[in-house]
Amino acid sequence: MTVAEVVFYLLALLSVIAAVGVVTVPNVVHAALFLILSLLGVAGFYILLSSEFLALVQVLIYGGAVATIILFGLMLTGGRDLPAVGPGAQWPLALLVSGALVVLLLTAVLNTTWPRDAGEMTLISINTLGSVLFREWLLPFELASLVLLVALIGAVVISSQEERES
Amino acid sequence: MALVLWGLFGVDMNVWLDAFLRLQLIVIVMTVTVMALIYVERKFVGRIQMRLGPMRTGPYGTLQSVADAVKLLTKEDLRPATADFWLFELAPYVTFVPVFMTLLALPFMEDWGVRDLQLGLFYIVAVSGVTVIGYIMAGWASDNKYALLGAVRSAAQLISYEIPLILAVLAVSMVAGSLNLNDIILQQDTIPNALLQPLPFLILLTATLAELSRRPFDIPIGESEVVGGPWVEYSGIRWSIIFALTEYAGLWGMAVLGSLVFLGGWEFPFGTSGFWGDFDFLYQMALVFAKSSFLILTMMLISATFPRLRIDQLMAFCWKILLPFGFLQIVINGIVLMYLDSEVTRDIALFATSGALLVAMAYVTYLATRQPSREARVAAMVAARSIQ
Numbered sequence: 001m002t003v004a005e006v007v008f009y010l011l012a013l014l015s016v017i018a019a020v021g022v023v024t025v026p027n028v029v030h031a032a033l034f035l036i037l038s039l040l041g042v043a044g045f046y047i048l049l050s051s052e053f054l055a056l057v058q059v060l061i062y063g064g065a066v067a068t069i070i071l072f073g074l075m076l077t078g079g080r081d082l083p084a085v086g087p088g089a090q091w092p093l094a095l096l097v098s099g100a101l102v103v104l105l106l107t108a109v110l111n112t113t114w115p116r117d118a119g120e121m122t123l124i125s126i127n128t129l130g131s132v133l134f135r136e137w138l139l140p141f142e143l144a145s146l147v148l149l150v151a152l153i154g155a156v157v158i159s160s161q162e163e164r165e166s
Numbered sequence: 167m168a169l170v171l172w173g174l175f176g177v178d179m180n181v182w183l184d185a186f187l188r189l190q191l192i193v194i195v196m197t198v199t200v201m202a203l204i205y206v207e208r209k210f211v212g213r214i215q216m217r218l219g220p221m222r223t224g225p226y227g228t229l230q231s232v233a234d235a236v237k238l239l240t241k242e243d244l245r246p247a248t249a250d251f252w253l254f255e256l257a258p259y260v261t262f263v264p265v266f267m268t269l270l271a272l273p274f275m276e277d278w279g280v281r282d283l284q285l286g287l288f289y290i291v292a293v294s295g296v297t298v299i300g301y302i303m304a305g306w307a308s309d310n311k312y313a314l315l316g317a318v319r320s321a322a323q324l325i326s327y328e329i330p331l332i333l334a335v336l337a338v339s340m341v342a343g344s345l346n347l348n349d350i351i352l353q354q355d356t357i358p359n360a361l362l363q364p365l366p367f368l369i370l371l372t373a374t375l376a377e378l379s380r381r382p383f384d385i386p387i388g389e390s391e392v393v394g395g396p397w398v399e400y401s402g403i404r405w406s407i408i409f410a411l412t413e414y415a416g417l418w419g420m421a422v423l424g425s426l427v428f429l430g431g432w433e434f435p436f437g438t439s440g441f442w443g444d445f446d447f448l449y450q451m452a453l454v455f456a457k458s459s460f461l462i463l464t465m466m467l468i469s470a471t472f473p474r475l476r477i478d479q480l481m482a483f484c485w486k487i488l489l490p491f492g493f494l495q496i497v498i499n500g501i502v503l504m505y506l507d508s509e510v511t512r513d514i515a516l517f518a519t520s521g522a523l524l525v526a527m528a529y530v531t532y533l534a535t536r537q538p539s540r541e542a543r544v545a546a547m548v549a550a551r552s553i554q
Contacts, residue, residue: 029306033253036299052285060292060332064325067298071321074306074314126285126345 008048015041028073036066053126188280192269200414201231207466214470235410241402246309249399253307258400258407261300265416267293272422273347275450276432286347287339290423291332294377294416298324301386304408305396316395319477320379320386326484327376327383333492334366334373338427340499341516351431358430362516365495365524367428369488374420375465376484378413382472385480417462425457487534491527495520 018041021034039062046055133141205220205228212219220227245254271286273279283289298321305317338359342350350359360367376383379395387395397408425431432450442448475483498519506512538546 029253033299033303052283053288056285056288056292060295063292063295063299064328067302067321067325070302070306071318074318 004048011041011044029070032066032070032073036062050123053129192280196269196415199418200410203414203418204231204410210466211470238406239403243402243404246399248309250307253303257300257304257307258404260303261297262407262412264293264296265412265419268419274454275447282348285345287335287345291335295328301396308399310399312392313396313398316386316392320396323376323386323480326481327373330369330484330488330492331373331377333496334369337366337495337499338363340503347426351426351433354430355433355437357513358428358434360428362513363520365491365520365527368524369492370424375468378416381469382474383480384474385477388474421458421461422454424461425454429457487527487531491523495523
């Protein structure tokens with residue numbers, strides 16, 4: 001086994017164990033922290049694939065995102081010392097949906113013809129990425145930002161309305 | 167030792183051994199710097215407050231940091247009975263490791279850093295953002311109301327101030343056309359970026375103070391409000407990891423980053439092709455040391471002389487002043503860099519627009535912070551009474 005393979009299997013073990021932890025631990029804060037561990041493992045995969053930019057974006061975005069998730073978890077689970085969650089009454093439905101998702105993803109992965117062999121890597125420099133994103137695909141990029149902006153302003157408007165009524 | 171240094175400065179060596187030695191060197195330099203910085207801050211703040219600072223341990227108190235370290239390492243490591251074991255024990259490391267990781271991408275001298283990353287600047291910003299997870303872990307796991315309050319405050323503050331920090335860094339990387347720290351330094355051989363981009367420089371300094379939770383932005387850990395915030399339950403070695411290592415290593419790392427990106431690092435007044443041949447690294451080291459010391463002392467001066475902000479002032483300053491001006495700077499940079507070809511006019515335009523934005527930001531801040539007139543205050547009181 002090469003060094004890269006050893007690193008890959010260690011990262012895979014870390015991400016999978018952490019991902020299982022997210023859905024099995026009863027405590028919301030623990031689950032959120034397992035989530036960041038899993039996402040950092042995925043960032044490690046990106047580095048193994050020489051996509052440093054993607055890996056750094058992953059770390060940057062999810063560091064803040066998980067912090068926010070923890071805050072929401074604390075606020076939404078009431079004033080108890082240990083905010084805990086357990087399986088609700090809808091678990092058969094959730095099992096059905098996630099099972100269907102697994103089947104869908106597996107068929108998609110198995111039926112796709114991948115453009116390259118596993119040994120090859122496409123190196124995309126940050127300059128190419130930037131010019132593709134901001135020249136060729138500028139309009140979709142701007143549309144996506146506009147949608148996010150509308151959502152942001154909507155959230156502010158809704159929360160300030162509630163504040164005024166109370 | 168000489169052999170080790172030769173290996174680090176260019177002679178071929180096993181990759182793993184090389185990486186290991188570089189890491190060891192960083193660890194040693196970091197520890198010494200942190201102890202020196204603690205002493206310097208105590209002396210400096212003491213001088214500002216018209217007292218002597220540590221005087222008794224060693225000549226002029228120079229051994230005070232060593233004495234403190236011995237005391238902290240031998241002190242009992244307490245953990246509250248109701249604390250969450252794993253999160254409480256791990257939180258200091260989650261806070262410290264990202265700070266240490268930022269040090270690995272800094273080129274302290276020409277061709278000398280632990281690692282020369284193509285996306286170095288972005289790496290530093292991205293990795294240092296993970297620190298907030300450690301704050302929240304500590305605050306929640308301590309099972310203490312003050313700790314939780316501090317954790318929530320630090321989450322709000324650190325996530326907010328990360329955005330102006332990224333904008334400032336982005337503006338400079340637009341001017342340099344690169345995210346590689348070595349490239350950015352090499353472009354500042356005649357004019358440092360602080361002159362071309364004064365507004366992002368100021369934003370970076372402010373956001374750094376906030377990211378490190380230093381006064382006047384020490385709202386998450388303010389002693390008189392939340393008694394130390396997330397760290398209220400920590401003691402002994404864990405507290406020293408957080409306080410000494412994280413806080414001062416972070417200060418050092420951000421000051422070195424500021425001196426490299428904005429003040430020209432080892433490149434600015436003399437250029438790369440120095441006059442000492444093989445010993446160029448000596449004056450390069452001296453330059454980076456002088457520039458980062460200047461930034462550190464500036465931040466200590468600000469910390470020692472400004473009162474703590476209120477939390478709403480802190481958030482308003484970030485979202486209503488730093489953020490819009492950061493965005494404006496990026497838009498203007500884009501226009502200037504796109505349409506001005508000649509280097510001289512480009513530099514003049516960058517300086518003029520960024521300087522104008524800086525003045526505008528100072529004026530807006532002045533308008534927002536000045537005391538309302540007596541008539542306005544009376545009118546507000548009358549209006550408040552009439553509602554009741």
